[in-house]
Amino acid sequence: MTTPPAEGSIPSDAEIARNAGTRPIEEVVDPLGLEPADLENYGESVAKLTPETTDRLVDRAGQSETRYVLVTGVTPTPRGEGKTVTNIGLAQAFDRLEKTAVSTIREPSLGPVFGLKGGAAGGGYSQVLPMEDINLHFTGDIHAVTAAHNLIASTLDNHLHGDNELDVDVTEVVWPRALDVNDRALRELVVGLGGSINGRPREDGFVLTAASELMAVLCLADDITDLKERIGRIVVAYDGDGESITVDDLEVTGAVAVVLADAFRPNIVGTIEGTPAFVHGGPFANIAHGTNSIVADHAGGALADYVITEGGFGSDLGAEKFFDIVAPAADIEPAAATLVVSVRALKYHGKDMWPVEFDALEAPDVDAVENGFENLDRHVSVLRKYGVPVVVAVNRFPDDTDDEVDAILEHCRADLDVRAAESTVYQDGGGGGIELAEAVDAAIDDHDGEFEPIYDSAAPVEEKIETVAHEVYGADGVTFTDDAREDLEQLETVDLETAPVCLSKTPYSFSDDPSKNGAPTGWELTVRELRPAAGAGFVVALTGDVLTMPGLPDEPAAVGMDLEDDWTVTGLF
Structure with a gap:
């Protein structure tokens, strides 16, 4: 010790x-009873x-x-x-x-x-421990999620490059690409430029791998069967009639699972x-x-x-x-x-x-x-x-x-x-x-009580959001923007109208305003967008600006890191 x-x-x-x-x-x-053969x-x-x-x-x-x-x-x-x-x-x-x-x-x-x-x-x-390994690549799990995420993205664009039999609406592609490095320049971009040989031009972008729905899927699945079912349900785009297109529709659920097997x-x-x-x-x-x-x-x-x-x-x-x-x-x-x-x-x-x-x-x-x-x-x-x-x-x-x-x-x-x-x-x-x-x-x-979630699992998404806002955040009420109201209606098309809710708001306040510290009262939560995460099995409610691809700060931590001649990593802390 x-x-x-x-x-x-x-x-x-x-x-x-x-x-x-x-x-x-x-x-x-x-001490856990594990043998070398278990590892x-x-x-x-x-x-x-x-x-x-x-x-x-x-x-x-x-x-x-x-x-x-x-x-x-x-x-x-x-x-x-x-x-x-x-x-x-x-x-x-x-x-x-x-x-x-x-x-x-x-x-x-x-x-x-x-x-x-x-x-x-x-x-x-x-x-x-080992601290350096855990912080730097570790066993490659996050890179596997990155590769699996981008396999879905490339398969979708390949489908668009071909006959587009699924009638994917290129303006309704919701599956971005992923990278495990902060890079603000990749948040919004256009792909497929340079002629038809390079695919269909469309707007695209990157998220940090930790923000990928595939990462949430990996962490919520309890066995391989569940993992594949969740991967298959992921919504990647919508067709001309507004119907969802999933990874199962792209027929690469098995391939994605293969990439994620070790992870x-x-x-x-x-x-x-x-x-x-x-x-x-x-x-x-x-x-x-x-x-x-x-x-x-x-x-x-x-x-x-x-x-x-x-x-x-x-x-x-x-x-x-x-x-x-x-x-x-x-x-x-x-x-x-x-x-x-x-x-x-x-x-x-x-x-x-x-x-x-x-x-x-x-x-x-x-x-x-x-x-x-x-x-x-x-x-x-x-x-x-x-x-x-x-x-x-x-x-x-x-x-x-x-x-x-x-x-x-x-x-x-x-x-x-x-x-x-x-x-x-x-x-x-x-x-x-x-x-x-x-x-x-x-x-x-x-203790003589029993654990119980704060909302009824069968309650509609709107009611669940209101319950969290009132009981957890201390809000007086919830305002849904017109866009969020439209999103609520669309949840039925992906069977998420009663799904658990994953509210995204600032971590620096109970409210949706980071400047309100303490325990603010007399405020209303504003929900501006709802995103279905069908693979993860929840609905993401956005209450403020969310950066799924952060940028580097003025002085990134990377500036202070180095690899010495004796292979020692310095600057991680």
């Missing part, structure tokens, strides 16, 4: 990862489950009494408040308590890695303390559901007492989608929700500022923390509506004062009547999450 250093001498994430070393993957999975190794410390083991574990998942713990958060600042580090640290803490646990997280996309965020594999003494099998690695972790799938948390794959959750559930998973952004986005989309699709009953809060986030919500001025949040300010409680309170209220016990994890940063942390803990325990614990898993690894793990266990043991 890697031993954290004395206080005040924490190295960088990259230094910690490099000095920790990695354990043979066979040693990591041994297809990718080097010494990374493996995929074999097809046979994947099927066996998925079949066994429903027979276990595994405690699924969702890690979510308050409304975050753009730098994030530490959900992934809490996820990994909590799994390590259960491991230290001699309870079998696995962490399940998404795979990092190269877009954010080279763009705004840098690495995305946890941090400090609560990260998954469908979960990847397993170890944390810095040797706790098993599934790192698999990576859908966006706005245009899609923002969680790792159901297959990884099922595999973890068949092997461990605890599965620690997470949803993207705050509880209004990530937790809502996990509870209303993922859990019902996976037939998972979440046992608890861990709500990650930071002093920094509450100070931001306690100060009326946008954009975030991080320098202004550095000075100790208990009053600002207390003014931000309204955001914390609403997140706790949202989670309680799903019938799960809530435990607040105060993710402590080095500059946080005892008075600020104590104010949060006291408010949670005395005013909200929820268990709360200070978490120092970044600095102390699993040892810094023992109190949190014990609080989660106690909350589950004492």
Whole structure:
């Protein structure tokens, strides 16, 4: 086990990862009862489950009494408040308590890695290893999704180049191309120029691979049959009569499944303390559901007492989608929700500022923390509506004062009547999450309610959107634009009129306006477009401008990265 250093001498994430070393993957999975024959190794410390083991574990998942713990958060600042580090640290803490646990997280996309965020594999003494491999290509899953996505696109354009027997309306092609690198110049373009030999000219564009519906399909399917059925349902275009054209119509469902076969099998690695972790799938948390794959959750559930998973952004986005989309699709009953809060986030919500001025949040300010409680309170209220016990994890940063942390803990325990614990898993690894793990266990043991999604599965899409807007976001009502009303009517043509809803809005506010921090009231949600995701099985409701192909920032993270003469990767953190 890697031993954290004395206080005040924490190295960088990259230094910690490099000095920790990695354990043979066979040693990591041994406590789960997995044998070398269950693994297809990718080097010494990374493996995929074999097809046979994947099927066996998925079949066994429903027979276990595994405690699924969702890690979510308050409304975050753009730098994030530490959900992934809490996820990994909590799994390590259960491991230290001699309870079998696995962490399940998404795979990092190269877009954010080279763009705004840098690495995305946890941090400090609560990260998954090998850090460089996980952040850079890993086992090739995301590239497989990219290739499969573009196979569909090229087949569609080939059909247009031929006789177009499906009568595809070139102005109603809705399947773009995909790339796992941020590139704003590819958002909107024209393809097929240069004469008929190059195909039919038409408007096109690219999305980041994490925003591809195919990524959502990969993560929501529970076996190969389900995967192929979902691929086949994907709508790629409409014909002259407005009828949908699917991947099945293009007759390449099988070929797409072939490209995705290896990517469908979960990847397993170890944390810095040797706790098993599934790192698999990576859908966006706005245009899609923002969680790792159901297959990884099922595999973890068949092997461990605890599965620690997470949803993207705050509880209004990530937790809502996990509870209303993922859990019902996976037939998972979440046992608890861990709500990650930071002093920094509450100070931001306690100060009326946008954009975030991080320098202004550095000075100790208990009053600002207390003014931000309204955001914390609403997140706790949202989670309680799903019938799960809530435990607040105060993710402590080095500059946080005892008075600020104590104010949060006291408010949670005395005013909200929820268990709360200070978490120092970044600095102390699993040892810094023992109190949190014990609080989660106690909350589950004492809870007598039952998990339930927030809306009736048979309710129409419009009603589901209104329910989420009112019960989760705190909106007074919902306004549908004329375009959105037309989209509602068209949902019947693809059998999605009662599908789950995946609302896409800013992650920086409960409202659809990122400048409204805290817990805004007296506002209405505006839905401007509805997009059918027939393969994923949900309807995407757009409430603001959504960039499915981000651009690079003024100073991309890529600028600080390098490959040294000794093959060492620098600059990922």
